[in-house]
Amino acid sequence: MPVFNLCLKIFRRNWLAVFIYVAIFVAISVTIAITSVHDQSSGNGFTQQKxxxxxxxxxxxxxxxxxxxxxxxxxxxxxxxxxxxxxxxxxxxxxxxxxxxxxxxxxxxxxxxxxxxxxxxxxxxxxxxxxxxxxxxxxxxxxxxxxxxxxxxxxxxxxxxxxxxxDGDTPVRMNVHEHAKTKDSFSMYYFNFLSYALSAILIMGISTVMIVFNKQDLRRRIFCSPSSPLKVNLQIILADLLFAAVALVALVGFCFLLDAKSFTTPNMPYFLVNAVAFTACITSLSFLVGNLLNNLSAMSGVCNILTLGPSFISGVFVPQEFLNDTVLKIASFTPTYWYVQANTKIAKLTDFDWQNLRPVFTSTLILLTFTAAFAALSLVVGKRKRLME
Amino acid sequence: MIHVKNLVKRYGELVALDHLSLDVREGEIFGLLGPNGSGKSTAINCILSLLSFDKGEVEIFGKTMAPDAYDLKRKIGVVMQNVAVFEELTVYENIDYFCGLYIRNREERRHLVEEAIHFVELDDFRKFYPKKLSGGLLRRLNIACGIAHKPKLIFLDEPTVAVDPQSRNKILEGIERLNEQGVTIVYTSHYMEEVEQICSRIVIMDKGRVIASGTKEELKAMITLGEKITVEVFSINEEQLSQLRTLPGIVSVEHIDRQLYIKSGKGSNNLEIVLDFLKKRQIGFGRIYSELPTLNDVFLEITGKQLRD
The missing domain is CATH 3.40.1710.10 (abc type-2 transporter like domain)
Incomplete structure (x- = not known):
């Protein structure tokens, strides 16, 4: 699979740009982890103040x-x-x-x-x-x-x-469900913030590969060879999906290293499912960006707009409850908003019945709709571009 | 080896290829000559099925060429007009990648890549990235990527554009060596000197049509021009110029900046006639050049315009 291997090589060549985002992400995550652990220790149980x-x-x-x-x-x-x-x-x-x-x-x-x-x-x-x-x-x-x-x-x-x-003493027991430990926890902040790092990494990585392979001369040269366009495209998609999966696993792995305890909560599988849906959505968006852009020099700017913009208005850096309705309304047109909303709901989950899970699944479903829309747009843009050439 | 019949390619109102027909024989260097925009690259792209065409047929190795004719594509090498290499890969990796599209066996490929690197004399640059290569070296890398898998037929679309004379000579020598190894080559260029130098048969194109074809000798035989004589004269008047124009065998005379540009028809003693005339009229003259017609003259006579217009 020469095209697949080449894609992996291109990913490796661009590791520095991607690594910067990972480094910033990990640094901020560790800071959140330390703060979060401190806050949690002071908030457990009840003692009457004198x-x-x-x-x-x-x-x-x-x-x-x-x-x-x-x-x-x-x-x-x-x-x-x-x-x-x-x-x-x-x-x-x-x-x-x-x-x-x-x-x-x-x-x-x-x-x-x-x-x-x-x-x-x-x-x-x-x-x-x-x-x-x-x-x-x-x-x-x-x-x-x-x-x-x-x-x-x-x-x-x-x-x-x-x-x-x-003389009767009334012991006070905090009758809080064990599962709600994830509310305002490190894992919730981590998974919210993960959307920024993941978007940046995927757009940088996948779009770069797409832009390289979308160069007219290179594409024509490749199609002069006995490799069918279908096989070439499948290899590119496979490499991109592998890259997305590795990025997700690595970022979730960091969460495990920083807060392994949260992985024992029943909320964690839902966080993971939501993260997978978001990864699919951003992968699809990266394909679209790769098809829309013609040169790599514009990459960095576009990447910053597409990652920082939605993160600011969707509650990644500032919780959604602090954002005004107009901002949130605009944010609802971005997948990041639905991802953060699902995370916030997952973090508060104590009972995992259908009524509680429904809003989570609704958000995930909207993410998958975004995925399909981006993929369809990407196909249309790609085809139109090739016809114009 | 290649049979193209009545190929028509339109871009809206513009007819890029107008019933183009040509045949390329095995073992030859076939030149496709024409000014920019004459349809050379379009013809190559249509022959390679990179572009769809409106009408006509293309056969290579006796089989119809199509986008999915992978068995044919396996035997063809392509060197594009624009350098098509990956900036992210080194010289070696680029050649290995393109060779890998044709050859699966890693050991065989390694051998072929080494051979290609040696062939284009890029041995000292194998770990260089394309950004670090000069225009000439980049062109040589482009060629190596197209020939590494040892194809039987190679398309070279203007491979010497924007290349210094030294690199150009190396490229042309390389093409001749490939041909000596039995490879059939289709070579497009708007540099008539190159085509004249290496091509065994030439097709001259203009506005998507073949306007002349044959060997360079056959092409030159098609025109009336026999010789171009340039004489440095110190003083000549209009009357003498008029008399010169009436001499037998003289087609045209122009006097620009103390230079006489004389075109004569086919004949054996045109220069002698001109020199006799100058001596008899006691017109002082200096340097004298005599040239045989070029393909540019062929193009000029057929179309009324220069090849590089």
Missing amino acids: AKIAFISEEKTPLTEGFRQELAKHADFVSIPDSKEQLQDALFFRQVTYVLRIPKGFTKNILDGGTMQIEKTIVPESVENAYIDIDVQQYWNLARLYVRHDPGLTQEQLTERLRQNL
Whole structure:
């Protein structure tokens, strides 16, 4: 297969141009991988945040002491002298986010069924303060409830009852499906970004071969030989497909090296199927580019436009949710948009039923439609070009 | 070996080949001579089935030539007018590739490629890429790619265009050597000197038609011009020029920049008559040249225009 071998030689001769794209891709992927791993480690599980609190009690009763112990579960007490200025400074410099003051006579007021309130000063919009509010409300409302229904209780008894009642700990388990690990994961970013690298590599490689073989003099010279045009074209197509397959396998291989764990998720086969469909589409597009272009000098510019343009507007570099509707509408005319959309959906998949898979398959089907359209256009352009010669 | 009958090729209104008929015999160097645009390359492309034609028939080795006549194509070598080599391959790889389209056996091919490289004297450039080769070397590579598989019939379409005289001589010598080895050659050119030098039979084309054919001697015999005499004269007046034009055997006389350009008919003593005339009129003269007619003169007399118009 001399034509096939020649195609492989041409690929090898152009390895440097292709390698630049691979190198950039791998460098960015490694950066994403490192960031992604760091983010994931900090996001696993649930731990309740503790608020820094200045606890000032103007009286010391068993009930207030019990409250202090209860509060200690969800707050770190910071010792601040009881002066208005110092407390305000502590809040301003975020030494504490909550200043809680139990006024004198508060315990008696509670036991008498009164409605006296605990005084609080907080840093606005401090999320962890919500826990303190809940604790305050819970403790003292419960105390009021016991007092109302059992007026004979001593402070010690009441404190003990409250302690027992509030002692129950509710463990929080993140009930997230194992499969959704791919959401916002490295593999999703990698497969999205893969579209840019793969497009660049395939267009550079395949179009170059097509342009070389489309030179009128060379084609005529080849057709003077006993090789049939069908055989010649089949060998070129075979070599191009091999190149596309090797490029895809190599890029997916990098993903395996950087994040082998993601290959154990049930989402991965769908990522791979989507990547194969996208590869087919870009291979087809490369044939078209190869048939449209006449010289190699224009190659680099066309390649950049065809790879960077759709990548920017389709959510490869910036997630689709950050792009406005008009941009996305324009992007929907590019295969990259559908590829990224399918990836995003695959990454979120937890249940692999038809209802969830349907949008993924729709996107893949659109990619295959693009493939067929590019291939048909490529054939028409190629034939027209030859007739014009 | 090649039989072309009534070949017609039209590009819309333009008739590129107008009932072209020719026969090429085995073992000859057949020259297709004509100015640019006369239809030489179109004829070659039609004969090789690279172009479809509107009418006519082409037979090579006694069989009808067609795009899928692969058994015929196997025996044919083609050297295109434009250099058709791969920029991505070295000299050796290019020849090996084109040879590989005909010869599958790797060992046999290696031998043939070496032979072709040696034949076109590119031994020192085998690892060079085409970009690094001069125009002449590139033409030689183009030829090597066309002949490496040892074809019985070779088409050379203007293989010396834009080539320096040294490379041109090497190419022409090579073609003669191939012919000596028994290869039939169809050679197209608009350089009449080349065609005259190497071709055993010549067809002169113009506007897609054959206007004359035969050996160079036969072609020259077709015209009335016998000799072209150029004389450097120091002073001659109009009356003397008129008298010169009336001398027997003289066809035309032109006086440009102290040079007399005299064309005479066929005869044995035309130069003597002219010199006698000049001596008798005491017209001083310097250098004298006498030339036999060229193929350009043949073309000029038949078409009324120069070959390189």
